[in-house]
Amino acid sequence: MNYLKFTQYVYLVFGAYFVYDGIAKLNDPSLGGTPWLSFIIAAVAVFMFFFRRKFAKKFEDRNKKS
Template identity: 75%
Template sequence: MNYLKYTQYVYLVFGAYFIYDGFTKLNEPQGTFWLSFMIAGLAIFMFFFRRKFARKFDDRNKKS
C-alpha cells in the first residue's frame, strides 16, 4: 500500500491541467470554462482528502 502515498499527487496534476484548460477556454464564446474550473476544484479537494486519509492510514499502522 505504499503507492497510496504517491497517487495523491496525480490529483494535483489533473487540477493544474484543468486550471490551464479553464484559462485557455476563458475567451471562447461557448462559456464552458466553468466546467474545467469545477473539475480542477474537485481534483484539488481530492488531493487534500487523500493526503488526510493516507496520514490516518499511516498513523493507524504505526499504532498496531
C-alpha cells in the first residue's frame, strides 16, 4: 500500500493540466469550450489532493496506535 502515498499527487498533476487548459482557452477562444469548466475541475482536483492527504494521514495515525 506504499503506492497510495504517491497517488495523491496525481490530483495535483491533473489540477495543473486543467489550469493550463483553462488559461489556453481564455487566451484563444478558437479552441472552443468554456474555460471556467477547466478551472472548476482544477479546483476540485486540488481539493481532492488535500482531502486524500488528510485521509491518508488519519489512516496512518490509526495504524500506528494499534
